[in-house]
Amino acid sequence: MTRHFLVDTDLSPAEQAEVLDLALELKKAPYSKSTFAGDGAGQQTVAVIFDKTSTRTRVSFAAGIAALGGNPLIINPGEAQIGHKESVADTAKVLERMVSTIVWRTYTQSGLEEMAANSSVPVINALTDDYHPCQLLADLLTIKEHKGELAGLTMTYMGDSANNMANSYLLAGVTAGMHVRITGPAGYLPADAVVLAAQERAAQTGGSVLITTDVAEAVAGADILVTDTWVSMGQEEEKAARMELFTEYALDDAALAQAAPDAIVLHCLPAYRGYEISASVIDGPQSVVWDEAENRLHAQKALMVWLVEKSAAEAAATTSVAGR
Numbered sequence: 001m002t003r004h005f006l007v008d009t010d011l012s013p014a015e016q017a018e019v020l021d022l023a024l025e026l027k028k029a030p031y032s033k034s035t036f037a038g039d040g041a042g043q044q045t046v047a048v049i050f051d052k053t054s055t056r057t058r059v060s061f062a063a064g065i066a067a068l069g070g071n072p073l074i075i076n077p078g079e080a081q082i083g084h085k086e087s088v089a090d091t092a093k094v095l096e097r098m099v100s101t102i103v104w105r106t107y108t109q110s111g112l113e114e115m116a117a118n119s120s121v122p123v124i125n126a127l128t129d130d131y132h133p134c135q136l137l138a139d140l141l142t143i144k145e146h147k148g149e150l151a152g153l154t155m156t157y158m159g160d161s162a163n164n165m166a167n168s169y170l171l172a173g174v175t176a177g178m179h180v181r182i183t184g185p186a187g188y189l190p191a192d193a194v195v196l197a198a199q200e201r202a203a204q205t206g207g208s209v210l211i212t213t214d215v216a217e218a219v220a221g222a223d224i225l226v227t228d229t230w231v232s233m234g235q236e237e238e239k240a241a242r243m244e245l246f247t248e249y250a251l252d253d254a255a256l257a258q259a260a261p262d263a264i265v266l267h268c269l270p271a272y273r274g275y276e277i278s279a280s281v282i283d284g285p286q287s288v289v290w291d292e293a294e295n296r297l298h299a300q301k302a303l304m305v306w307l308v309e310k311s312a313a314e315a316a317a318t319t320s321v322a323g324r
Contacts, residue, residue, distance in 0.1 A: 015306075020302070030301075104124070121311075138299040156222040170182060
């Protein structure tokens with residue numbers, strides 16, 4: 001069976017821990033794996049498709065694929081025919097014969113799921129409107145480096161809480177056994193289906209979920225404070241209204257002062273100082289934002305290695321059973 005990574009809960013708690021441990025190993029020894037080097041017959045190619053612009057995702061995947069011995073085939077926005085001149089299903093059936101993994105940064109989660117359903121090679125969610133699971137692997141890796149064990153820690157996300165980042169913080173955080181608090185204004189909180197999925201996973205791991213409009217309740221004693229831009233791609237016309245609406249939910253010195261004394265600060269970038277996060281916080285001593293950005297590389301390398309190896313192992317096991 002081919003393993004894909006479309007949403008944070010595609011990894012079980014044990015599998016998530018495996019990927020994070022492998023990321024730590026690869027960070028120490030960046031060229032210790034040659035997953036895409038082929039069997040002496042040249043490099044394997046990984047398709048990295050962008051329907052949306054990108055900096056960290058583009059660079060981290062390209063550098064990571066190269067470090068694993070592969071060839072990153074970058075397809076920029078507007079360069080492919082996926083979903084308009086050619087169906088997603090047909091595209092998947094073409095790509096699976098030419099590349100060893102498909103990485104896609106796109107809009108709809110349903111399109112990504114259709115790609116995976118028609119692909120015999122791993123498909124990775126490099127961001128959709130609903131989830132950003134690769135970012136969360138990097139964030140959890142960063143927290144693990146600075147805090148040790150993840151289980152039992154309290155992580156608070158503040159700001160626009162109806163977006164893909166809030167969804168992934170919920171799902172990935174509770175998968176790691178963390179207590180995840182989400183705070184934002186009414187009408188900008190996670191969908192009920194996402195909250196329910198997070199609660200179900202939390203029941204398995206000992207984590208917990210708190211959704212609140214009360215900033216003080218959310219940040220009190222938190223071990224990790226997180227935010228994201230208030231104006232995502234496609235929301236530019238709402239900028240003025242959003243800047244006023246989310247002011248109370250800024251990650252500033254006042255918010256940080258209510259968290260645990262040794263709390264760390266995350267932001268997936270790009271950041272807009274003076275809006276969702278103050279310059280004094282993002283550039284201050286409790287910020288680990290630059291470690292977080294670097295860890296996109298190590299976490300995604302580990303994910304690609306894990307998916308390829310796990311898919312191969314499960315395919316071999318299926319073949320073995322079928323041959324008995």
